[in-house]
């Protein structure tokens with residue numbers, strides 16, 4: 249029986265790298281994986297999954313209004329899909345996570361989802377919330393804070409490099425806007441950001 253996996257982490261933990269490595273593993277066994285990424289995240293050009301260490305592959309795009317069951321069942325009827333690799337899964341909607349469970353349960357295709365657990369405010373993204381609730385396997389990918397602890401939180405900076413405590417949940421960016429840190433250093437940064445906002 250196929251399963252749904254959620255590989256989650258803070259930013260810069262190697263999610264895209266791991267996804268591309270899985271794709272390579274499927275292909276070298278003569279199998280056909282399909283890669284999807286969020287249309288909104290166009291940091292490395294649209295229709296591509298790229299890792300910061302230089303690997304890159306073509307990807308299908310998804311947007312919140314897309315029905316992933318319709319897309320994937322149609323693709324699978326034209327040519328067998330052996331595995332679905334989904335990047336930036338924090339941007340999935342609740343309905344789309346449900347559609348992906350249907351791909352696993354009805355088509356018996358493994359779905360491997362990669363994404364952030366929480367946003368810069370420490371709140372769950374919608375996609376991550378339902379993946380944490382419904383995936384068969386939860387796998388944490390780890391990265392390191394500047395202090396050496398596991399970095400499981402993400403700080404967003406403004407243009408001048410100051411940590412921000414509030415704002416829209418979604419803002420596309422990379423190392424220029426975000427840094428992954430441990431919970432202790434996240435709390436310190438948020439305390440300073442709130443203090444600065446009060447005295448401004």
Ligand SMILES: Nc1ncnc2c1ncn2[C@@H]1O[C@H](COP(=O)(O)OP(=O)(O)O)[C@@H](O)[C@H]1O
Pocket residue numbers: 257258259260261262263264265266298299300301
């Ligand atoms: N196989 C690996 N070996 C060593 N470092 C890695 C490996 N994969 C990723 N990294 C490190 O992780 C960083 C982030 O990789 P990336 O896949 O872009 O992360 P994410 O998708 O989680 O943001 C890279 O810059 C590199 O420092």
Ligand SMILES: Cc1cn([C@H]2C[C@H](O)[C@@H](COP(=O)(O)O)O2)c(=O)[nH]c1=O
Pocket residue numbers: 258259260263264289291336363364366367368369402404417418419420421422426
């Ligand atoms: C923390 C946080 C992140 N985002 C965005 C920033 C990036 O475009 C992606 C995550 O990229 P990754 O390196 O592949 O993990 O998500 C956001 O919109 N809001 C946030 O709070």
Ligand SMILES: [Zn+2]
Pocket residue numbers: 393394395396397429430431432433
């Ligand atoms: Zn730390």
